[in-house]
Amino acid sequence: MKHDLLGLKELSAEQIKNILSEAADMKKIVVGAKEKKIKNLQGKTVVNLFYENSTRTRLSFELAAKYMSANAANISSSGSSVAKGETLTDTAETINAMGTDILVMRHSMSGAPHMLSKLISASVVNAGDGMNEHPTQALLDMLTMIEHKGHIEGLKVAIIGDIYHSRVVRSNIYGLTKLGAEVTVGGPSTLMPMGIEELGVKVFNNIHEAIVDADVVMGLRIQLERQKKGLFPSVREYFRFFGVDDSRLKLAKPDAIVMHPGPVNRGVELSTTVIDGEKSVITQQVTSGVAVRMAVMDMLIHGGF
């Protein structure tokens, strides 16, 4: 039986803990080892199929594969048969037929990797599907939180920004609530999806209430084209009411950490002083990302989570 990572919605708390535990070991290789090379995926092939632009996630998966001695190849939507109008199903079956073991996929449509996983024999890793999930991002966020706080259970995590369109927030909600954290989400009401509270989070349209006593403050990227679609009046007004700056950050716990999945719009989601400040762990998140992806791919090939 093959294993996939489609989302944290589908995983148990135990499985998430297992991944985080192996990721902590992998991180020692990423940051500590003299030579970043282990043999866990030797002879295996990882294909990154990215239908959306990505720098850090794609590079992170590619390095994770290479650190484990896998063969890694990348396909992006421009310059491939995707641009010629081939269906997702046909593209995936083609890649599958070339002997791929793990297909890492990013797609603009929610559920695309779920559909694909039923059709191909390679393990599918969801690297972001539409507005649904981005499970490895949430796992790397949780790994970073554990490194700083020692645990997830009982943490208060405030996630601020465009909740409606964010797959990062959904995966974090599933993962964090399963591990016992208290999650609050904050942002403009026009970027807040209906029924989000039924996922087990508290909702605030006032950033102060959302941030108060938080152990973790996470900003989410605001896509600037959302403003053109009329979902909020201006970037200036967004920052005035929802931007995380030094004074607002004082409402969080004194030892709070600040996170962001990147890339950050400086002065929109977070002020420059917050991004570069001592509470920021944004670059550590990036390192955690490689470790988490190594753990996930290793476990997929060797029996699952």
Next chain:
Amino acid sequence: MKILIKNGHVIDPANGIDAVTDIFIENGVISEIGEDKDLTGVEMEIIDATGKIVAPGLVDMHVHLREPGQEYKEDIETGTRAAVCGGVTSVACMPNTNPVCDNAAVVSYIKQKAAEAGYANVFPIGAVSKGQEGKILAEMGEMAFAGAVAVSDDGHPVENSGLMRRAMEYSEMFDIVVISHCEDMALGEGDMNEGAVATAMGLRGISRAAEEVMAARDIIVAEAIGGRVHIAHISTKGSVELIRQAKRRGVRVTCETCPHYFALTEEACMGFNTNAKMNPPLRTAEDVAAIKEGLRDGTIDCIVTDHAPHHADEKDCEFGLAKNGIVGLETSLGLGIKCLVNEGVLTMGGLIEKMAVNPSRILGIAKGSLSVGQTADVIIFDPRSKWTVDIKKLHSKGKNSPYDGFELYGKPEYVLVGGEIIINQGELMK
């Protein structure tokens, strides 16, 4: 050719008949109802309907037959064959074909193709506007004379309120009703019903307001000018309430719903099931309850399928890219029995009213009854007999049904269209 349907439980709400009796058919026409006829020596076919229900053939006033133009999804022959297999002996087909059915020539073409196919009766619905573009009225008078029984821009809402007003005024001269697909596009952009289920799957939600805003507008326009409108495929509690209030005020509004709006909820979409993707979208249990209450109290006049066949490639894809709609002609009677009659929402006679009598009245066609002198469109089924839906075996070209494996009741055992026995003991005869 003479046919005697013996000893069946005849349900003919149009004539107030609900009794065990016989029906005698001569030359395709119902010639007598009753048991006292002396038939000694008459050569005829006898159908024993003991223990079964004998009812007028169903009339489905909202069907997409896809021809002309999209024969890869369905054509008039396969669509009407599927209809007959579901006990639907008359369909009214929507004009969103290619070319659009917005002129008399296309209306005549559809009627001719239907006659050649020889399954169900087909009543074309013309477009409200030329090309369904929502700008200029289509030639409704010519279409009505060619056989169109209603006008609709179904698939595309008539966004311009002034055009909707003109359509109601103009169509009335030819005694055809405007069927309104209610959807405010600016509120309706999305993949499924708005709420926690959509949010949890990262799908864009369609607000109930998208449907209700336009239903309210059409009611207000009809009320203001004394016009008449039929609201298509209502799916929300709010729409039911708007129409209930309008009917109390005497507004000339009628409406329809579909089996999926009382048989399924938005949760059918979970797992990114594209066979549960439709427009209007599946709603919540609260809406389902309101739809059933609307059917029970008479607010909702008709049950239609919105039969929308698609090619497999148009559903075996990303949820966001999948086409809206499901096939329904072969499952509507079964779902009506299972979800409405067996649950006590409607009597069997009430179900036949919603599925045969009322659509015929709204369209002004001589169907939906077993009156003496009427063309013999008759169905015979056993409402206690169970059958299991196998979508691979559907007669429609489209296999896009969310009901695979559902246990339903009352598959038609005999279907007569114009006195011709097309389904005989459950077997398709042509």
